[in-house]
Amino acid sequence: MGIIFRQLKDPTTSTYTYILGDSLTKEVAIIDSVRENVNEYKELLFKNDWNLKYLIETHTHADHITAIMQLKKHFPFSEVIVGKLSDATYEVTRVNDKDSRKIGGYTIQFFETPGHTKDSVSILFDNNRLMTGDCLFIGSCGRTDFQQGSIKEMYSSLQKIISLHEDTLIYPGHDYNNRFVSNIKEEKLLNKMIKLTNYDDFEKELNSWNLPPPKKISESVPANILGGLE
Ligand SMILES: [Fe+2]
Numbered sequence: 031m032g033i034i035f036r037q038l039k040d041p042t043t044s045t046y047t048y049i050l051g052d053s054l055t056k057e058v059a060i061i062d063s064v065r066e067n068v069n070e071y072k073e074l075l076f077k078n079d080w081n082l083k084y085l086i087e088t089h090t091h092a093d094h095i096t097a098i099m100q101l102k103k104h105f106p107f108s109e110v111i112v113g114k115l116s117d118a119t120y121e122v123t124r125v126n127d128k129d130s131r132k133i134g135g136y137t138i139q140f141f142e143t144p145g146h147t148k149d150s151v152s153i154l155f156d157n158n159r160l161m162t163g164d165c166l167f168i169g170s171c172g173r174t175d176f177q178q179g180s181i182k183e184m185y186s187s188l189q190k191i192i193s194l195h196e197d198t199l200i201y202p203g204h205d206y207n208n209r210f211v212s213n214i215k216e217e218k219l220l221n222k223m224i225k226l227t228n229y230d231d232f233e234k235e236l237n238s239w240n241l242p243p244p245k246k247i248s249e250s251v252p253a254n255i256l257g258g259l260e
Pocket residue numbers: 089090091092093146164
């Protein structure tokens with residue numbers, strides 16, 4: 031008996047979805063589900079007899095639509111948890127910085143880590159695995175140029191994350207280079223954005239990215255504030 035921890039990848043958007051919980055009580059949480067993959071989640075949950083206790087979003091996504099409403103059909107009692115500044119208009123619980131929840135015998139704790147979006151949170155599971163959403167990426171960080179993103183907030187959120195114990199494992203919301211996991215010690219050494227300790231250099235780097243808008247932003251954001259309802 032011990033923890034449940036699965037990292038699933040959406041191949042189209044390189045989004046990571048996490049399923050975590052306690053194998054003794056069979057309670058699980060899903061972080062950042064993707065609507066197209068709902069059958070995969072359902073299969074896993076039913077096959078293992080897992081009870082979906084929490085549906086968590088690290089932020090309002092712009093690149094994919096969440097599976098929350100699809101999953102709520104099968105697990106109507108699951109609690110949807112989002113950051114306190116989320117624009118969600120359906121029934122959600124908004125958490126504050128350092129709020130926590132129990133999942134079986136384990137703790138999940140929420141940290142406000144805005145910068146990519148105003149409502150971004152990172153989630154610490156069992157005190158040693160941090161799901162960073164689109165704040166800290168392996169070797170980099172999320173973009174800050176839409177959804178009330180802020181370079182200043184991204185800078186402080188990254189500082190906040192790396193102040194956690196250096197053995198904390200980092201599980202990002204995306205990886206475009208087929209990496210799965212890192213830890214704080216490695217990120218301090220190798221992450222190009224964390225290495226830019228001078229704020230002006232950090233700002234200059236992010237301003238130079240000039241990325242095209244996510245393809246599905248105009249469709250995803252309005253759907254996601256409704257829980258992904260079609
Ligand atoms: Fe995002």
